[in-house]
Amino acid sequence: MFDVQKPETAVDQTAIKIAARNVQVFYGNTQAIKDVDVDIQDKTVTSFIGPSGCGKSTFLRCLNRMNDTIDSCRVEGEILLDGQDIYAPRVDPVQLRARVGMVFQKPNPFPKSIYDNVAYGPRIHGMARTKDEIDEVVEKSLRRAALWDEVKDRLDTPGTGLSGGQQQRLCIARAVATRPEVLLMDEPCSALDPIATAQVEELIDELKQRFSVVIVTHSMQQAARVSQKTAFFHLGNLVEYGDTNTIFTNPQDHRTESYITGRIG
Amino acid sequence: MTDQTNATGFDWDGPAFQSQMKKRRRSQIRLKLLGLGAIAIAFLMLMLLIGSLISTGYQAFTQTHLKIEVFLDPEHVDPENPARGNYRQILTDTMKVQFPEVADDRAALRRLTSILSNGAQFTIRDRVVANPGLIGETVQFNVPVSDDYDQLNKGLIDPETPEAHRRLKDDEIANFELLKDRGVVTKPLNTALLTNADSRFPELAGLKGALVGSFYALLTCFLLSFPLGIGAALYLEEFAPRNRFSDLIEININNLAAVPSVVFGLLALAVFLGWFGMPRSAPFVGGMTLALMTLPTIIIATRAALKAVPPSIREAALGVGASKQQVVFGHVLPLAMPGILTGTIIGLAQALGETAPLLLIGMNAFITSAPSTPFDSATALPTQIFIWADSPERGFVSRTSAAILVLLTFLITMNALAIFMRQKFERKW
Structure with missing residues (x-):
């Protein structure tokens, strides 16, 4: 058995943003995640693939402690963000979620104006105080989400009035507005049409220049298109993790190969 | 090709199929007629009630x-x-x-x-x-x-x-x-019907005392039950740990909503008047009694409204780093507000028509002046109707019906307000 890597060594590898060590997740008495070790690099897109129910979303939600909101959920092991354990008692999950943003499967803008949707995060975290500062953050975030040109003339119309793809990009803008270091995306394109999907994928590619992006996806083509690293989950285990190219062209594990070739899942 | 008898296709005109179809249609029509009949009877009863009230009350x-x-x-x-x-x-x-x-x-x-x-x-x-x-x-x-x-x-x-x-x-x-x-x-x-207070003489008797009394009672009821009800519902729904104790509270709140109102009246008589020595016949005490009744209604309506807020909104807010409190007060509560208001108004309308608890705390006294504060003796609309219905003078017969019409007008107005609020503030997501 390999020794569990010490946090210091993880920090030394500067490129590693999140390091998970020996993570176990339980819902009540059922174990959803078993012994997951993974290093997520900075300024990289990492995709989690695997059949439904394999635990990839559960693991993703551990990374910003969204699972804390589920009473029966229990997480064991260590997840280090920049070498610090995010499950340590002194870590505030609320602040953590500002550093590790999240975009959900279904576009879920607040029933407020486009402007207020984006301004919400910076406001509650006190990152921008004056009107000018907030204006600036809103514009910058909407530009980063490639939505600015489409909505700049109607910032005060409700965000729920946008099309599905626009709503999802609005949610990305909202997440980006708090200047996160990591952006988690839980099947961000599963409710979108191919054109909107392409736009979001293009966006993900741009976003990786600023921070690390972790994306859960059902579409292997999408994983291949957008990610540099891929992790394959199966029945709660992390089966294989490596460069996307290697995983798709030369998988080491027979389960990975079966999944990629469409035999399981 | 003129012969259309089909060996393989379905025979739409065949006797077996025809009789089956007829049977199905007949049962469908029967069901429809039963439904129409039920609605017609309900409508007829309502018309009968309002008709009789108007025919005796218009005088x-x-x-x-x-x-x-x-x-x-x-x-x-x-x-x-x-x-x-x-x-x-x-x-x-x-x-x-x-x-x-x-x-x-x-x-x-x-x-x-x-x-x-x-x-x-x-x-x-x-x-x-x-x-x-x-x-x-x-x-x-x-x-x-x-x-x-x-x-x-x-x-x-x-x-x-x-x-x-x-x-x-x-x-x-x-x-x-x-x-x-x-x-x-x-x-x-x-005009004396609305501007005079009660009197022994029907020609002078009016509803002013009852209207003001009901207003004060409802105001007290609203001020007590609205914040308390929302607070309790928010805590139970959003913050309370799910355990046996909170289950017990939930069951008891549901039970409270079903307790006969006269029991609340007895409770008020024993506690508010008996122990605390609050004034008899006062709209303030009446309001407190009604608040006991309205509280479970508001709690249940509020919890239902909070539950109806889609989880995706909570997740969205949590995802950008909002605290539990920010999520609840910034997103969930505003979205639940139309439902809460509807429930509250319906609860208040119910309280407005409630008679039994008010009788027990003495709001059926004969009082010839409208109360100037919520602590003065007064009657309320339903208890005034009760008093008038009990009076022997002929003039009170039509006045009782008129008072019922006034009460119904207020109830209908409140319900209409509830519907209006729901439609105005309802948000789609």
Whole structure:
């Protein structure tokens, strides 16, 4: 058995943003995640693939402690963000979620104006105080989400009035507005049409220049298109993790190969 | 190709299929007719109720008045102290002028004066007190007639019935007809119904005391139950740990909503009046009692509204780093507000119509002035209806129906408001 890597060594590898060590997740008495070790690099897109129910979303939600909101959920092991354990008692999950943003499967803008949707995060975290500062953050975030040109003339119309793809990009803008270091995306394109999907994928590619992006996806083509690293989950285990190219062209594990070739899942 | 009998296709005209289809259609029509019948019966009952209320109550919306020239004799009214004048004598003198032929017959004169309501003297007094300069002048007054004559004028006393069987004798009817012929009898809108407080005399009785009492009671009820109800529901729904204890609380709240209202009245009598010595018949105490009843309704409605907020909104807010409190107060509560308001208004409408608990804390007392604070004695609309329905005077029959119509108007208005709020603030996501 390999020794569990010490946090210091993880920090030394500067490129590693999140390091998970020996993570176990339980819902009540059922174990959803078993012994997951993974290093997520900075300024990289990492995709989690695997059949439904394999635990990839559960693991993703551990990374910003969204699972804390589920009473029966229990997480064991260590997840280090920049070498610090995010499950340590002194870590505030609320602040953590500002550093590790999240975009959900279904576009879920607040029933407020486009402007207020984006301004919400910076406001509650006190990152921008004056009107000018907030204006600036809103514009910058909407530009980063490639939505600015489409909505700049109607910032005060409700965000729920946008099309599905626009709503999802609005949610990305909202997440980006708090200047996160990591952006988690839980099947961000599963409710979108191919054109909107392409736009979001293009966006993900741009976003990786600023921070690390972790994306859960059902579409292997999408994983291949957008990610540099891929992790394959199966029945709660992390089966294989490596460069996307290697995983798709030369998988080491027979389960990975079966999944990629469409035999399981 | 003219032969269309099909060997392989389905036979749409075949007898087996036809009879099956007929049977199915018949049962469908039967079901539809049953539904229509049920609705028709419900509608008919409602119409019957409202129809009977209107047919007996409409008379109460007018009141027979007498237009009389009153000489404000300085002999009977002291300009120094106009409130203590002998206005009864002034009225008797007025009737003496109207009927000079009975001027010396004291008994006949008294019966003539009784055409006028007992409240007529107070109407005149109030005018004089407000403007003492009128003393010594002849002023025209429009004063209500007493109940029997009002009934006569409205056709509720039939002059054809034998004299012994009716409340007004032949000569009294003749006198009134004489006044009618002179054109001094009028039948204006009965504003006293809303502007007067209760009275022993139906022609003077109004709902002002009950309206103000109900208003204070509902205000107290709202101020207590709305914040408490939302607070309790928010805690139970959003913050409380799910365990046996919170389950127990939930079950008990649901049970409370089903407790008969008279039990709350008994509780209020024992606790508010008995232990804490709060005043009897006070709308404030009435409101507190009603709040006990409304609270479970509001809690249940609020919890349902909070539950209906989609989880995706909570996740979205949590995802950008909002605290639990920010999520609840910034997103969930505003989205649940239309539902909460609807539930609250319906709860309040229920409280407005509630009688039993108010009877137990003495809000069915006979009180002739409207309360000026929530701590004064008062009645409420439903208890006023109860009092009037219990009164023997004929005039209260139509007034009871009129009061019910007023109460129903308020209830319908509140429910309409609830529907309006729900539609106005409802948000789609």
